[in-house]
Amino acid sequence: MAYEATLGDLLRSQGVSRRAFMKFCATTASIMALPAGAASAMAEALSAARRPSVIWLSFQECTGCTEALTRSHAPTIENLLFNFISLDYHHTLQAAAGDAAEHALKEAMQANKGEYLVLVDGSIPLLEYCSTVAGHSNKQILEDVCADAAAVINIGTCSAYGGIPMAKPNPTRAVATGDIIKDKPIINVPGCPPMPLAITGVIAQYLTMGKLPEVDHLGRPVAFFGENIHDRCYRRPFYDRGQFAETFDDEGARKGWCLYKLGCKAPVAYNACAHVKWNNGVSFPIQSGHGCIGCSEPGFWDMGGIYESVAKGNFGDGAKLGAAAVAGAALGAGAAVLARRRKSEVHHEEGAES
Amino acid sequence: MTLLDFARGPAIHASLIILAAGIVLRLVGVLALTRGADLSRPRDAFGNFKGYRTVFSRAWPSSEFNAATVYQTVMAYVFHIATLLVVIGIVPHIEFITSLTGASWPGLPNFIGVALGTIALVSLLALIVRRLSKPAIYNSTVGDYITWIIVALPLLTGLMAFAHVGFRYETMLALHILSAALLFAYMPFSKLMHAFWFIFSRAQSGLAYAHKGVRI
């Protein structure tokens, strides 16, 4: 490869105007709360950026994360950026197969030692036989590939926090990337799937700044996951007024009232859905009439059911309360019987004395 | 397991088990001691029955004590009513109760919930200020202060969670549920049991006095 195309070249070849590119940079920079002037710096850097080597590992996943990025309605700048990266290895997307694929992986690792990015989707089973590629367990592949990586980006909740494979009863003993890889910078871009802008935003910042963005206590970029969906939700006024949809087909639902009672997890979910939205800013789940399921949160699948509201308790077995009351009654009666026996003994002694 | 999962799972579950067992244990353990018989002749044949009035009549102090008790009585009423309305009135609580019992009813708008919670907390503060400023009258024990704190915490954390201030919402919610769990588990072993005793205590005195023809 004599000439490595820059991103600018690629965009031009795809007919994306300079104006549209600047708009993307400005949006990304502002969403990531970068300082003023960063947009043009980003445009500069991105235009000149060389294709970084990326190895995409897919473990216990559903391909939804890849789908979210690649199957957008229109050829967006996000997926163009995605196209730009040198995706040297991707189970689902790469043309090569079998030995050739594994060979490409080894080649990419050697050629870009210490510089390549590892993108992971899917969780890793500790019961290693549950998921293997080319005779190697997911855990082994992850450890091998990450050994010489510059950084790890977890795409989706499964690789970030274990996700659905880890949901109870977790038959494969699935864990997150961070549970295995401890010595590399890791950033989580959770979601089921994650927002495309969040993925490209993280990559864009890495390309322009040479470092991963600021993260919260769950390893997520604050720029995309720092806001509570409930706080940003356009239905919040209905919550404050106490106007709730009780079912999915009642008047409240038709009028667009708050979905809290229908199990919306927005109050405990942190993501950019409510303000960035999906499909080029068309909509997001709550806008389409379904509560947030909190997919960007660890263990979201076990948060008490998609249609159970945030406030609901998880009581396990309600009959235990009845049993507890019966046990209390038995103890109380026992205590009282012993106390009365004591009283009558004392009474006898007193009677004997006087 | 996150703090929130712990709070609304094992913590609240265990506290409710303690609450149910504790209340019944204490009520049965005391009431099964049974009342002593009063063999003396009542002043009038149906006099004793009138004693049950005291359960209700003692809900407000008689005029003789009005001036001295009005501050505390009013504050206590404000606290109890506001707290009760918050407990059964706001939507998250109704959802919680529904998940436990299946029963459901319409909730109050949130701004009213916040107002009631604030009123309850302020009245509780007004009561503790008085308790602190008049030590001779209250003879406060450590238990009195612990109880106050345990009652105030759910109100405070609830308001903070409700208004999305302080820690992140899920953390505040978890702390709120944990503080409620603490209240539930503490209740049967503390003076908060007056929620049940007042009926028996008033009735007993009412009956004992009505036996002599005295209305208290």
Place this chain on the structure above:
Amino acid sequence: MSATASTQIFPSFEQVYQGLASQIGMLREMAPQPTKSDEKRLQGAIDTLIADTNADEAVWLESCIHCGQCTNACHYFQSMQDAKYAPMRKMDLYRRVYHRELSPMRWWHRLVTKPVKLSDFEEAKELIYDSCTECGRCTMVCPMGIDTASLVHHMRSAMVAAELVPPELAALRMEQKHQGTVFGSSPEKLKEMIDTIQAQAGVHIPLDKETADVMVLSSAVDLVANGNGLLATAKIMNHLGVDWTICSDGFESANFGLLSGDMALWKKQADPIVAAAQRVKAKTVVIAECGHAYPALRWNPMLRSGELPFQMMYMSEFLGKQAKDGKLRLRPLDEKVTFHDPCKTGRRGGAFDEPRAVLEAMGADLVEMANNKEYNWCCGGGAGIFLLQDATKLRDESFKIKIREVNETGATAVVVSCASCRLNFESGRQKNHWDKRVESLVELTAAHLIDNEAIDDEAPARGAVQ
């Protein structure tokens, strides 16, 4: 003075009070010393509380929320403003014992609380005796309706077992227990007094009749100091023309078993009265104006009065009934008076209307105190406290509340119907140079009787309920 004839035969009540005060002073020297070991005294006290505690007591002990309202009702707290006199404090030791011995949580309490010591009971002595008349006013304000007075009474029983009864009550308890008398008021003294009344006032008292409709009790105060009390009673009974008697084997109203907390002695004292009344086939037993005798003989839950063939009535109750029936013919009392309900017959006895009916029959201008009937302020001398030297300051200070209450009515005299109240009022009157007269209901009634011979000249009886 409205009482005319009687003052000439017997000393005035002012002198009675002074004489009695010196006798009370001597009681302290006669007090018995503890005889049992400290361990036995402590165990006895705890066992007594265990035996006395039923669900009622347990619920009351469990119910207190330290709301402090009771302090508003207590005359001792209000006059001293000292934390230790808060009524709720008076059950603290009882509650500790209950928690450790009987409560359903006793295993826990035994782990976290220290065992109760005899010194704890010694410290509680002031709260249980000196600063509680068991008047029950705190129950009237308590949001939980806790009957602190009965809890204090059980504590007094425990104090008897712990041999911690105050010297004055202990001395009188021992006298009543071993000699059967109070201040030496023996059957001989009774006979002597009856003879004196017959000789000097010409009033006949039928002693020890075989049968009688009405059996009248007397009291030590009447026999050893205030002859006017018995004289007035006799005049009224004779005026009414009832078939009455006094039994020399059951005439003492005072019960130092009840006052000290010794319920065995209470029974020993109450039983002969019941037996005598049954023997003479009485229909009514009239208890002398001796407040605590009313709970001792009429309301004690252990006394099966429901099965007795006669009625126990307090003097004011009996007089009121006669007045309502139109049988008392009284000269008018043209004076503004107020009535002080003794705790034991009022709030804790229910005899409110009857004494007022008597005053109404005299046409008295009765002005109620701001706090009256169930809410009446205790005079501070009941439940034996009038006798306790250690309680002098408490008594004197708290009586000022009573002075204020009476003064506000504008009455010139306060009528009482209880020897303890009357002595305490007299004491307070003299110490404060108070310008109000203190009248006994029975003596006031006797002084206003219209002689039977003169009845024909008079209009129909006043105050009669037609």
